[in-house]
Amino acid sequence: MKLSITIMIVVLIVVFAIAVYVLIKFRRKKGQTDVPEQVEGNFKLEIIWTVIPLILVFILAVPTVQKIFAFGDDHYNEKGSVQVKVTSHQYWWEFEYPQYGVKTAQELVFPTGKNIAFELKTADVLHSFWVPSLSGKMDTNPDGTINRFSFSTDKEGVYRGKCAELCGPSHGLMEFKVKAVNPDSFDKWVAAMKAPAVLPKDQALAETFKKSCLSCHAVGDQGGPVAPNLTGIGSRESVAGILLNEGQDGGKPVKENLKTWLEDPQAVKPGNKMPAPKDLGLTDEQIDGIADYLANYKLNY
């Protein structure tokens, strides 16, 4: 990429220099009536500006092909790779770790220093999985054209993930968070994810939560797979991928974000599939209770 930018800048400078020289030197002067020499062409010059670009293209082509094949290598079943099955939905991301038996959503957690091998597919329309700071993007296609690719990083941190293929009204809001943590933390995270579900302490609220939320969502070992997994949502960096929590630039308290979402999901992500809790018969009090419960559902890792 650096090579291509360098070559291109050189090309730009050459062309611009010739253009500026010509435009200054060969302006028509007042009273100029003679007819300039009608040059048909110049074989030597024309060969030069055919051959030099050809050579430049060749110089660029060699590393390009090398990189393409390196990128195309399938590391999915290699020893030491952390497998992640990514499934994209309108408008959220599901991450499954088949080696660990863990499923989560909206926040991809992985250990530093290891090769993270992705298998990408979609549950509905085409999306494209992209973590700009870490790697290029890859489309998530339906069954039959599933893609694999991998990346790794040594730097711990929180990165932005995005959807890069038009997928409907909320395409622009289909972000997710990527968290690179050290291998120890990752193991702790896996253990915490596998721990039994923590339900609201208030019995009545727990019932409501089970009835209204867990028919689609899951926490720990309970609930369904249709909607994003909520295990440990209180310790994530964002709610719904775009309502940033405290600690992020412009972030707000988790509970506030959860309430914003629960009060009117369509206002946050137009066209998403979640019914408004109020339409399911939840009262403001119950919504507040659930937001409070989820905000405090944290994982230690």
Add this chain to the structure above:
Amino acid sequence: MAHAHSVKRHKGLMDWLTTVDHKKIAILYLLAGGLFFGIGGIEAVLIRLQLIKPMNDFVSAQTFNELITMHGTTMIFLGVMPVIFALMNAVIPLQIGARDVAFPFLNSLGFWTFLFGGLLLNLSWIMGGAPDAGWTSYTPLSTTTYSTTHGVDFYTVGLQIAGLGTLIGGINFLATIITMRAPGMSFMRMPMFTWTSFITSAMILFAFPAITVGLVLLSFDRILGANFFEVSNGGNPVLWQHIFWIFGHPEVYILILPAFGVISEVIPTFARKRLFGYSSMVFATILIAFLGFMVWAHHMFTTGLGPVANALFSIATMLIAVPTGIKIFNWLFTMWGGQIRFTSPNLFAIGFIPTFVMGGVTGVMLASAPADFQFHDTYFVVAHFHYVIVGGLVSGLLSGLHYWWPKMFGRMLNESLGKLSFWFFIIGFHLTFFVQHFLGLMGMQRRVFTYLPNQGFDTLNMVSTVGAILMGIGILFFLINAIVTAFKPKGVADDPWEDGRTLEWAIPSPPPEYNFKQIPLVRGIDALWKEKMAGNKGMTPAEPLGPIHMPSPTILPFVMSVGIFIAGLGFMFSKEDFSNSFMSLIFNNWIVVIIGLLITFGSMLLRSLYDDHGWHIEVEELDEEGVKA
């Protein structure tokens, strides 16, 4: 003469509806293209206003997707294509020394089907929602499961009808250029604009059937319940991407080649020098067209085609830089040693060169698949193709319009207004799109209706929106210029730029309906310039003065297009549940489709059964009204 004056000459509106004269059809194309270009431009400004700040709610997410879809579709198919056809119609018969195109009836049919296709597509705004799946309309997003309005139906049916017109036009120009060149004009003496239009027409011939097939498949999926792209029934969405881009990539060369042609006419004229390396220009054009068909999958590097395909398509794409580079250097060396005049057409042509080079180098960067994994579907791509299509193509078209305006209308555009619109346009353009490169590199995806703050996007987006408004002002100045000029009296010289080189500058502006009183004899490249240098006043005629055979005006192409329009609407709504029983009777039983097709095929039958031999303009009349249009 048996047929002399047996034809009725229409007046007013009827004249325009029935004309088969290539010069009038050119003006129709220009008006229609201008209308759609305006609509597409307003959509562009609305898009930029929405993106002026993060988390803006100027338009809703759904409306935004409709705007980007219609902006892309309208600009490509209905905005710039007809303006290209306007220039081709206005100029090519004149440049090759012909009295009209090979098939004047088809020429008119091509225009009217294009117009009705375009109108159908834009009707979607007031008939339940515009298409919203992007101009590429990728499945499954564009299938009935995920796009529930009739928007995408308007897209498939409207573009099929409009595409028919484009295909007809392409075939017509192929036939015209092959068969109707004046005596002495060999292929290697043709003006560059004629050459590039010739190649573009050939590309249309091969590329448009692909999109037509794709659109037919998609409309069958949507309306008749077929399963070409339905995953659950074994269809394959990647198939759509292949079909779309097998058309889509050649399409961008279909668009840009005529602009190359315009630049190759304007620069020699205003440098007073012949085009440098004419034959290498011709071969570069052919090579670009050939390679243009070999690179479609570079739009699909992230689809997951595997390293072999990605490598091949990367290299093939980079190769296109070579012939394009040849062209750039040839233009620069045409000016080298010349006497450059900075008229408004030449300003647009000179502005074209660096702008297009920038679009070209980002193209080579995108061609490298590993880099494209980062760039793909970001604002870097948006910047790249706007540099090529707006900075390149639209500059080229504006250059051509300023250049040939006196030939088309007999009036010079105002030079000061022309220069003003150039400066607003070019500065606005670079403000809008240069910063978008960086937005893309920083991680802003394309087609997002809004973005979160704190990503460093805010200022650049603001700059981009301001630029878009400046560019809009530039286009407005051009519009004002055109209107002001229309009220001035006609009467410019045959060769108003004084240094015209090609045949169109040898005849009056605007030309009489028969163009050439006598078909000229061409004695070399730049036929008129050659005569000027030999000290001759005009072209040597290749034939004695005689009666001129003209085609008759006819309303049939218009009626045929109305028929297709009605059939298209009927087809789209054939499965709709109407609350009104009369509506469901006529739509659900295909009655509307049948009526539409009857009108079209009936007109065809009429055209086949009724022999129209045209009419003649007599020698006496030629002598009397020499200059009349």
